Amino acid sequence: MSTITVENVWAEFGDQIVIENLDFEVKSGAFLSVVGPSGCGKSTFLRMVLGQDRPSRGRLLLDGKPLPDEPDADRGVVFQRYSVFPHLTVLGNVVLAYELGQSRFLGKLFGAAKRRAKERAEELIVAVGLGAHRDKHPSALSGGMQQRLAIAQALAKDPKVLLLDEPFGALDPGTRAQMHALIKPLWEQAGMTVIMVTHDLKEAFNLGTRVVAFDKVRHDPQAPGRYGARVTYDLDLTREGAVPVLGFARPIPLMAAQ
Template identity: 75%
Template sequence: MSAIRASGIYMEYGDQIVLEDINIEIASGAFVSVVGPSGCGKSTFLRMVLGQERPTRGTLTLDGDPLPGEPGPDRGVVFQRYSVFPHLTVAQNVLAAYEFDASPLLGKLFGARRRAAMDKAMHLVESVGLGPHAQKYPSALSGGQQQRLAIAQALAKEPKVLLLDEPFGALDPGTRAQMHALLKPLWREHGMTVIMVTHDLKEAFSLGTRVIAFDKTRIDPQAPGRYGARITYDLDLDPRSPVPVLGFSRPLDPVTIAQEKARSVA
């Protein structure tokens, strides 16, 4: 399970209120796209779920338990800039997650334990399409390949929640489409809850099962930081939901389709 709940969340920096009264429940296994103008607190919300920052007020829980005040293995993250180790090969980058977990002091495994960890690392490397590049260093990879490696790193610890902070913003349209085709099967296979911050509305609607928009509903020209952003739109894009929106509808069953064909022929 990986359900997230935010109740009465405020985030303030001195006199500036960034987020104001955020209340949301994210079901386990959902793919939530977060959109909104620059500076509205999208990445701040993501950092709070990651544990990098703590809300000024309110509660944030994962499966009913308060989120720890620091990042943990139950939450993976992929940033826009490629966060990989430049001195390690592709396979070694993913292997490092297993080595640091099993041997926190040395960060190294030996013998049968290392071979078993390497087998798991190679399985992930191949699942993101980097099998032929396993022995290359990040400097020899394209931007899209480095982002594939970052995703493999984030999945190595089998997190409950995967956080994506504009992960494809620096990629060209063709490479971005490839990353979309990669991410959706991985999300379904691992059953994670995914929260993705993006400025690309097409990306938000094509990948997400739910789109949340942050924006300021009140602005004081004399005190720009007086009010924070709230959730202004919460759109459920899952066609299986009780109330589909934006033209989404339940697919017709075979009987209905057959009836429609017969009627059109008549």
């Protein structure tokens, strides 16, 4: 189980309000796509769920318990440009991620545990389609391959929650389509709860089981930081009686904004 509860969450930096009063629940196993204009606080929201930033007000809960203030093995993350370790091979990168997930304080495993780490890393490398490249260094990989490596690293921690911040934003359309085909079965098999930020609406609808849009509903021209973004649309794509719109294959319910 990995239900995320977002309880009256605000993000304020000094007198700038970035996010105001987010209040919703992400069901265990959901794939939540978050869309919205640049600067509306999507990455800030993700960083709060990751534990890198704290809400200035409100709470974030995982299965009813407050999320720890620091990133941990329960939460994996993939950014638009992920800094994989350049001096390690593909295999070395994934083994290290696994070790860090398993042995938080030592960051190293030995003997049978180390062998298990290597086996699991090799499975993941094959699962993301990098089986033929396990001994290469990141500099020898294309952008799409580096993102696959980043995904394998994130999955190596066996996270309950996977956070994706425009993970495919820097990729060409063909590679992006390949990544979509890759991530969906990985998500289904692992049963994780995924939150993905994207600027690509088609991606949001194709991958998500739910799409939320963040935006400011109030503006003060004299003080741009006075109001923050809220959820302006919340579309549950799994709801029965959904009406297909926008030419997407999957039915999309037309639900009122929150």
